[in-house]
Amino acid sequence: REIKGKLPKYPGLERWVLLEKMGDGAFSNVYRARDGTGELGEVAIKVVRKYEMNSSQGVNHLHPDVKKQPKTVERTNILKEVQIMRQLDHPGIVKLIDFSESRQFYYIVLELCSGGELFHQIVRLTYFSENLSRHVITQVARSLEYLHEERGVVHRDIKPENLLFEPIPFIPTKNPKPRAPGDEDKVDEGEFIPGIGSGGIGRVKIADFGLSKVVWDSQTTTPCGTVGYTAPEIVKDERYSKSVDMWALGCVLYTLLCGFPPFYDESIQVLTEKVARGQYTFLSPWWDDISKSAQDLVSHLLTVDPEKRYTIKEFMRHPWIRETDEETTPAA
């Protein structure tokens, strides 16, 4: 299924055969590719342009005063993203395979998540059942726990577009539910295997460390600097930055359960106000049939005061997370 002639050739990327474009952003294009040497299988390659053309923004480029000035994409930011990814090794986090660069581009070779974005699954299914939502959010939370507690890394850009997944082969449960005609390709919540953390939707993986930050040294597992001399704002900053991911986790959980985000407004100003005040509701009728326990968990994550917001440990202990669905738990 190689589309010849349509995909660009990048200098220095000769090893890889580009197969298709999977995503594109302002700075980067992501391709599915296969290893021409046959050593590795398929991968994802994030190609980041080193220069951004000013002319790409707005209508200003029509004005003759606006020269096509190349603006350097912060080299250090890409190197930081790669540097952080190098230190990570977890089944719930997209693995870095290789990094290289040419005169114009950076190439980040990544483990391929063939399922694509969680975002597209929400669009496809409208919303997730509570069981499927729990299955997904628990996986994200375990990865965050690894990042926060074992690597001292805060992600800072958790959202459905940056949560990818790898589908696993279908393994039927004991009593699969019959599916209605037309619903054959729907994800059946009875098809996942609790405990293994895979199934229905598969293995969920965190991607895009472009905004992530190390809050403490991974070698010494202590806050940056000499412990006894660390200023309160530094200690607090570490805690606060972790709580940023917990807020985002709450937004993702809310969205999974009902199919739309907790905060939205056409005006950026109004939206910013709403977020600042933590102004959201469990909108009827969409939330009418969602359990009070799920709502309770969401509200502990979407808490404006970061001191009161749930930490990853509190999240893991919440009754809704601990619930298991007897029906979907296969006999050992």
Ligand code: ADP
């Ligand atoms: P950006 O900084 O431009 O948001 P991302 O790293 O988030 O870059 O990648 C952009 C998009 O490319 C993702 O939202 C996803 O759709 C796709 N993508 C990125 N990495 C992978 C991967 N490893 N496997 C599959 N798709 C990926």
Ligand code: MG
């Ligand atoms: Mg992204």
